[in-house]
Amino acid sequence: MPRFAGLPPWGGMFRGYGRRITVPRQKILSVLNSTDKHLTAEEIYFKVYQEYPTIGLTTVYRTLELLAKMGVINKFDIGDGKARFELAGDDKKEKHHHHLICNSCHRIIDYHEFADEEKDLIEKTEKALSKTYDFKIHGHLINFYGLCKYCAMKV
Amino acid sequence: MPRFAGLPPWGGMFRGYGRRITVPRQKILSVLNSTDKHLTAEEIYFKVYQEYPTIGLTTVYRTLELLAKMGVINKFDIGDGKARFELAGDDKKEKHHHHLICNSCHRIIDYHEFADEEKDLIEKTEKALSKTYDFKIHGHLINFYGLCKYCAMKV
DNA sequence: ACCATAATTGAAAATGGTTATCATTTACAA
């Protein structure tokens, strides 16, 4: 009863890896495909839960791990103790940005400046590193660390 | 803001924040000051333990948190579940580098390429972001995520 | 130097994100 007709080309990809395409996996991919931001495992769990309440948090973690190994998604860590996930190489995603992270209050500021200037360097770097280290790059993360304006004066 | 040139004047800095300079804190700073790489809390703990066996892991965590809040050290997360620490703005440190992180086997490759090209952009970006967001930047982290050569072909 | 006292410490317990275990269910090739 494979009623996966009409769904994204994920099915073939899974089978190409000798894995099975299942409902939980489809739901998880669907959530990743329809969001603007990089989500935590728990956020993904809750979103899937809305229309598929039998989903288990364990399955979410396992699926994300698998998708990362397959190169379908990126796994980031912005320093707050929770991993974040997003589809790899997806231009529909949130406007490209990076982070300012406060080492005192741990607040995270997204910034969008210098996207263009950065793009050239990043692309050049990616290309060279891919070749040098035989590494397939799917994404990157740039974090600046320091003290925000509220913490710079107090301890 | 207190200034700290070289090693010792940390005592005055602590007092400037209304904190006390203690033996454990001195030992921890000494370890951070005499290493080439960004260490985990546990690594710092073991190094201090060598010559100060009564040190507690809790104290290491607490001191690192305090030092980060004071802007003396940077706290990084390269995605392996353990925070890393290094003195802020220290040029004696390990040759500047960034990371390639494999989303499958989680191996981390340090690369040193493009340090010069990157430097200009980073400095320019830092300066602008500092002003725009009134944020005191102490360091940065650049990670590329993807699949290493050993994982790119297998699942 | 001596107190007073608030800051600091360290052992132990708690926390929270993530992973391993395992019995049950499910996808899918034959």
Next chain:
DNA sequence: TTGTAAATGATAACCATTTTCAATTATGGT
């Protein structure tokens, strides 16, 4: 349709980091 290996989900385990709390210690005022 069925056999079987893959996948699921509830639960327990894991592990880095925090919290708790009684004991210790640094420092300013006396």
